Amino acid sequence: MNYDPKEIIKYTALLEELETSQKLINLGFGEIQNLSLNNSFHFLPFQLLSQGFERFMKSYICLAFENINGRYPDFNYLKNLGHNLESLLEEILNNYFYKFDRPQYLEDETFLKQNQELKELLFIISEFGKKSRYYNFDLITESKQKPLNTKELWNKFENKYLFKDEKLLNKLFSNETEHEVFYKLNSIIIIIFEKFISALSRQFIFDCLGGKAKQMSVSSFFDFGMLYEKDFGNKDYRKMTTRYNQAPRKVHKRTLVDELERKLNPNFKSKKILKSDYDGDWPFYADEVVIECRNQHWCVITIEGHDYALNGSAKGRYKLENPQDGGMVMMDKNFSAFIDLARKL
Structure with missing residues (x-):
């Protein structure tokens, strides 16, 4: 590691960004799992994930760029990447995703490039982060460029699963089983996002992006990088959220x-x-x-x-x-x- 004071400052700043993005993503997943018939506050998980995903991918790009060029990217390069999550992922896949002839890496690459549900969900979260968080104000002020209603898009995504599963749909009409519907729909989304983050995190922990990235992953994305097919959807992220921790447990x-x-x-x-x-x-x-x-x-x-x-x-x-x-x-x-x-x- 270069011990030039400026480089140490940059290293520390990147480490902080990765740790921040990891916390935002964990909390965002927890707030998705908190969504229910009694809690439709989508704004919070959208806000957490739009920030978390963007910071994570930009940190990834900075470390990959430095590993190749021996220096971090300049201000204009990062600024020109913008805030579009799909574009950030495309930049990673085109320039900074390292491939090995091993089944897991091939699965990761195929998922990141071809999974349409991931693209759909990233589009929703990206649109929220860019414009839709002010959707109501745009309606109030009669803005000429009205953003998309991301909550509506999210509901449409969920309904694709709900209406093709008659057994799941029927559970919605019973007080005894309605909670199972939300657990299932939330879990489908969490699994897609876990696969997305774990595929990129494996690039950190298996030294694809250089020694600095591997060091930084220990305190941030190591656990995500060790998630595999049998692990997806099992973790209860709610325990990290204030809403869950402050709710009285009736046991x-x-x-x-x-x-x-x-x-x-x-x-x-x-x-x-x-x-x-x-x-x-x-x-x-x-x-x-x-x-x-x-x-x-x-x-x-x-x-x-x-x-x-x-x-x-x-x-x-x-x-x-x-x-x-x-x-x-x-x-x-x-x-x-x-x-x-x-x-x-």
């Missing part, structure tokens, strides 16, 4: 009285289920759970010593969170099979 810590009732009450039927014994896609972070059906009606699940509501009836009676709202279920997983198992008890 019940079990007591000795609860355990005695589970054993002695003939109307309480329960069963322990281990991940190792389960024949299906295990949805929980914990490796074992206990399902319980009370009076043939109220279905509850115990995870790590706390009770959660499996069905809407139990949620209403006991004022409990379902396990997904409580952060106990992987975000891309469905736990409805455990409701059926509990009812069969």
Whole structure:
């Protein structure tokens, strides 16, 4: 590393940009996962991701440029790149994406170049960052150049999935299952964005962009670079957001009285289920759970010593969170099979 004071300042500034973009992206993903029937505040995740993606890709370009030319790009080069996320990605793919004859790199390149859903979502986020964040003011002031309604575009993207999946659509009309619709739609979008960020992050951590980029990735994008197909959609980013952390968690810590009732009450039927014994896609972070059906009606699940509501009836009676709202279920997983198992008890 060059120890010229100016170079140290530039290095530190780039490191700060990468760390900032990583935090913005994580928070943006968390706010996407927070979207629900009761929270349609799309402005926040759009704002976080438009800033996070732009800063990340511009940092990528600066480091790749320096690795090739021995110096960072000048002001005009970076300014001329603009704020269009699709154009920034195209600049990376055309000039700074290093290819190896290995399946993962080929998959990454194919996804970044050809995935139409990624292009559609980047367009929405990009349009918001450039113009649409002032959409309402443009309407109020009768601006001649009205921007696109990015929230409307986002809803259209989601509806493509919703209306081609009749089973998912039907869940929207039940208080017991409506939350599953939002988890599924949000998860589809998170997976696309995770693939996008992880493909670019692998260029950092596997030394494609030089030693400086590899060093910087340790404190920022290393975890993204280590995401592979089996990992996409599993992380609960909500835990980083203020909205999630400040919401009261409606869970019940079990007591000795609860355990005695589970054993002695003939109307309480329960069963322990281990991940190792389960024949299906295990949805929980914990490796074992206990399902319980009370009076043939109220279905509850115990995870790590706390009770959660499996069905809407139990949620209403006991004022409990379902396990997904409580952060106990992987975000891309469905736990409805455990409701059926509990009812069969």
